[in-house]
Amino acid sequence: MKAMNVGLLGIGTVGGGTFSVLKRNSEEITRRAGRPIEITVVADKNLELARKVTGGACRLTDDAFSVVTDPDVDIVIELIGGYGIARELVLKAIENGKHVVTANKALLAKHGNEIFDAAQKKGVMVAFEAAVAGGIPIIKALREGLTANRIEWIAGIINGTTNFILTEMREKGLPFDVVLKEAQRLGYAEADPTFDVEGIDAAHKLSIMSAIAFGNRVSFDQASVEGITKLEAVDIKYAEQLGYRIKLLGITKRMPEGVELRVHPTLIPSKRLIANVEGAMNAVLAKGDAVGATLYYGKGAGAEPTASAVIADLVDVTRMHTSDPENRVPHLAFQPDAVVDLPILPLAEVVTSYYLRLRVEDKPGVLADITRILADHQISIDAMFQREPAEGEDQADIIMLTHQTKEKNIDAAIASINALSVVTGKTIRLRMESLL
Amino acid sequence: MKAMNVGLLGIGTVGGGTFSVLKRNSEEITRRAGRPIEITVVADKNLELARKVTGGACRLTDDAFSVVTDPDVDIVIELIGGYGIARELVLKAIENGKHVVTANKALLAKHGNEIFDAAQKKGVMVAFEAAVAGGIPIIKALREGLTANRIEWIAGIINGTTNFILTEMREKGLPFDVVLKEAQRLGYAEADPTFDVEGIDAAHKLSIMSAIAFGNRVSFDQASVEGITKLEAVDIKYAEQLGYRIKLLGITKRMPEGVELRVHPTLIPSKRLIANVEGAMNAVLAKGDAVGATLYYGKGAGAEPTASAVIADLVDVTRMHTSDPENRVPHLAFQPDAVVDLPILPLAEVVTSYYLRLRVEDKPGVLADITRILADHQISIDAMFQREPAEGEDQADIIMLTHQTKEKNIDAAIASINALSVVTGKTIRLRMESLL
Missing domain, CATH: 3.30.360.10 (Dihydrodipicolinate Reductase; domain 2)
Structure with missing residues (x-):
């Protein structure tokens, strides 16, 4: 069957890894994908590096825009990074009917909605397994x-x-x-x-x-x-x-x-x-x-683990490129018309439990003052221990774990605690999760 | 869009879980799949149970064969188990052009090759995420x-x-x-x-x-x-x-x-x-x-975790059923004409390291005899410790970890060791893996 032609933008660490894994495992990948997947052109500003990595096995250019408009390219791999030129190249590739595979998390985090909308309209795929957690699918x-x-x-x-x-x-x-x-x-x-x-x-x-x-x-x-x-x-x-x-x-x-x-x-x-x-x-x-x-x-990173994800996307795109766009896996997992705009909660509204470390003077009544403040803010204590002052010191560490509460409650309580004269350092607050 | 009609064979633990998860999450699943996925008919010998679980929400029958030949059914879920009647039903469903989703590991382990060949010829999918490790994809x-x-x-x-x-x-x-x-x-x-x-x-x-x-x-x-x-x-x-x-x-x-x-x-x-x-x-x-x-x-098991895998397969089949069969994910990951017949190695040829526990008389020279036998079989020792006999006992446990060797070597060595008069119990041998 006809090979899928891939244009690779950026032959750095991940680009080099992608090139070499695709070459090393080409027989096995072809046995899976049903047709060869070949990098036919590589674009990089550093042509010497590109020549060294590819060993002359494919066409080289320092003009990435010539790749995303090349009629012979089926899939563009974007490994340039950042959200300036990468965004332009990805949008231009989509505009030219290319499928795109990218490892660029920054680009998708910033401009994902725009990019997925454009791909949806054009009926092409933007695959991004490599953008999150490297080789983990x-x-x-x-x-x-x-x-x-x-x-x-x-x-x-x-x-x-x-x-x-x-x-x-x-x-x-x-x-x-x-x-x-x-x-x-x-x-x-x-x-x-x-x-x-x-x-x-x-x-x-x-x-x-x-x-x-x-x-x-x-x-x-x-x-x-x-x-x-x-x-x-x-x-x-x-x-x-x-x-x-x-x-x-x-x-x-x-x-x-x-x-x-x-x-x-x-x-x-x-x-x-x-x-x-x-x-x-x-x-x-x-x-x-x-x-x-x-x-x-x-x-989660590295040349070959990330290449593993990039190439898995190439195989997926190869398999799905002939199917009707409505039946492909949607970019954001849900059908485009079913993607909603749920509000993102500010931290003050987050409910979780907390670890507190307080530095206090080692004298009677300190703990009573602190626990009173927490109680006033409806915060209950799950566990506590006090590290006694070392010889010659007069300050103790109190460590507390709280039950769940809203972040604005704990912050208000900490402000009151820090205002106590017996509290001698800034209170340290860390969030906890049970993950159950 | 037109719903996918599903026939469910077997309304036991996993069948019940599949029915209830599909119902509970139907809105969210439809938002992902792009169309509703509905169980329209359930077959079970126990009609009363089926009635109780489904609450009259779909057609019931005690004749599973009527489901796999039903022209209105797009996908058959096989949750009967075993490899007698289940094999017949799956093959009959395939023959009738139905896609099949199954959690039946025994069936696929025994008759997978026959079933996948039949599905391949007919151009239908047999999906089996639920057959291995329950809800883990x-x-x-x-x-x-x-x-x-x-x-x-x-x-x-x-x-x-x-x-x-x-x-x-x-x-x-x-x-x-x-x-x-x-x-x-x-x-x-x-x-x-x-x-x-x-x-x-x-x-x-x-x-x-x-x-x-x-x-x-x-x-x-x-x-x-x-x-x-x-x-x-x-x-x-x-x-x-x-x-x-x-x-x-x-x-x-x-x-x-x-x-x-x-x-x-x-x-x-x-x-x-x-x-x-x-x-x-x-x-x-x-x-x-x-x-x-x-x-x-x-x-790896349980009603809803397994249902999670069954329904993921339903969504996959729903997405891929209109695509040309050559571009679908192959049943065995590799294209049918690229699946090979590699020999399976007998245990005697397996190379790994071993844990040995020997029960020996607590007297001089025992260890020398044992280590000599191991050396004669080219087996080297990685770690060892001896548990001294308790008060009143006269036998000690020797625990050894070996370096890698072929299983037939270790078995030959153990036979010689067990023949020593100072070895008083059967030597315990367990395999080890570094998993690196």
């Missing part, structure tokens, strides 16, 4: 595997850099700054780590998963995002003593009033499987009303 | 999510009954018989638990996964199967002391000489995520050459 699982379910929530470790850092902080008891430098040295973190450590990359991925889980428009701009830069090793240690691990989770929940969409460090029970996902690995836990909790685990 | 992950990969091996906890029993044996230190009775009392094991505890159910599921992973014919009849009935609590304890857990794993590996296809209790490192899958939960670990190891976890 999580988009397929959510969009096709759990179609029977009313999905209730998703919680994911979807950024390998931060999970690596948190694992090292816990295992070695080291502060964030030290571990970040180590991660940079080992190549787990970039020179400018902002996107990863501030939770933005996780929020990009989360907002895509949230949309396909709930049949909602992509709502990245309304996500609440908090990274791990302010997290202290001492809280990781206290959490562990209480039977919890701290993970940077992307959490999205369907509530009666709207959708929660938030990324932040989170205490989760150590005995949960996802709490034991360590190092740079990713995992997504999805709860459906029929299936219960399911978990998907694997490598 | 593992068939979809293997067949569509990992298409870029040369899959190297799969290892799965794919029987909830035995995983529940092993978890209880480890946590409570109880023997198999006692825990089995408890599992039966709690409904985790059937009155006749043979299929589960002897590993046959796991082998059914494994042989289906093996076929779609490697593009091989379904080869259940050549699987090597060993259950957990002879497993002793003391070995679970020793394994734990050495940093391992014992799980009943279904393992299939692609080797240069053929395919390993085996179910048996297996020591795996406690720190692996899959070692921490407890109770009746299922998990499948799949290793691809590009993606690395990925894990899929969830409920």
